Amino acid sequence: MKFLLDTHCHTVASGHAYSIISEYVSEAQKKNLKLIAITDHAPKMPGSCQEFYFGNLKCLPHKFDDLEVLYGAELNIIDYDGAVDLPEETLQKLDLAIASLHPPCITPLPDNTELIMKVMENPYVNVFGHLGDPRFLFDIERVVRHAKKTGTIIEINNSSLNPNSTRFGGKKLIEEIIRECQKINLPIILGSDAHFHLDVANFNYVAELVKDLRDELILNTSVEKFKNAIAKKKLLQ
Ligand SMILES: [Zn+2]
Ligand SMILES: [Zn+2]
Numbered sequence: 001m002k003f004l005l006d007t008h009c010h011t012v013a014s015g016h017a018y019s020i021i022s023e024y025v026s027e028a029q030k031k032n033l034k035l036i037a038i039t040d041h042a043p044k045m046p047g048s049c050q051e052f053y054f055g056n057l058k059c060l061p062h063k064f065d066d067l068e069v070l071y072g073a074e075l076n077i078i079d080y081d082g083a084v085d086l087p088e089e090t091l092q093k094l095d096l097a098i099a100s101l102h103p104p105c106i107t108p109l110p111d112n113t114e115l116i117m118k119v120m121e122n123p124y125v126n127v128f129g130h131l132g133d134p135r136f137l138f139d140i141e142r143v144v145r146h147a148k149k150t151g152t153i154i155e156i157n158n159s160s161l162n163p164n165s166t167r168f169g170g171k172k173l174i175e176e177i178i179r180e181c182q183k184i185n186l187p188i189i190l191g192s193d194a195h196f197h198l199d200v201a202n203f204n205y206v207a208e209l210v211k212d213l214r215d216e217l218i219l220n221t222s223v224e225k226f227k228n229a230i231a232k233k234k235l236l237q
Helices: 021-030 051-055 113-120 140-150 171-183 223-236
Strands: 005-009 035-041 067-076 096-100 153-157 188-191
Touching (some): 005 096, 005 153, 005 188, 021 035, 021 067, 113 140, 140 153, 140 171, 171 188
Parallel strands (some): 005 035, 067 096
16 A cells, blocks of 8 residues: 555644754655645644744645645644634634644543544544544544544544654554444544654554555545545535
């Protein structure tokens, strides 16, 4: 299976990542990728950039020869109503928005099902980031079904399976999420969550977990399939 896109990359703007956009572009071209998304952490992550950064992404080019680059954000979920940390007028300008649960920005509930479902109802949230973090437990069947209903893409995050990750320990949960998606034919997206450009499209941990999935259930194998999945949420509004 060939992975042609990676929709989760952080640059120095995130405050704890170490590469710049042009380094990601060169590395993605070297790996013959067709599309990448730069998704820096939204403002509530300590040390990240401010709203103005996301408001000015319009000055960046989207095409670098055969490589397409999308500019978005990894939003922080900041309260139990599912609010995120960029205002609507900025969200409208993003090419892609991932929403994720991060402990510096929200304390886990004993059961996070309702919270995750509320976030999925936000029309601007295209992707739910790193589901399967063992600190944020939820009803997998209900959440996966709600993702399908709302047109939200579930991300299977490579970095969550890295033994050095703060999210480490969720392999069984992630496998169950994948199985549940497979059951209802819901395509997933793999995200590297690169914090250094050499890790763009590094799916070394997750590749093993999805090796038996049919091609059409993995959005990283086709730009068109990925764009159709993004467009689906808009159609459901
Ligand atoms: Zn994250
Ligand atoms: Zn991230």
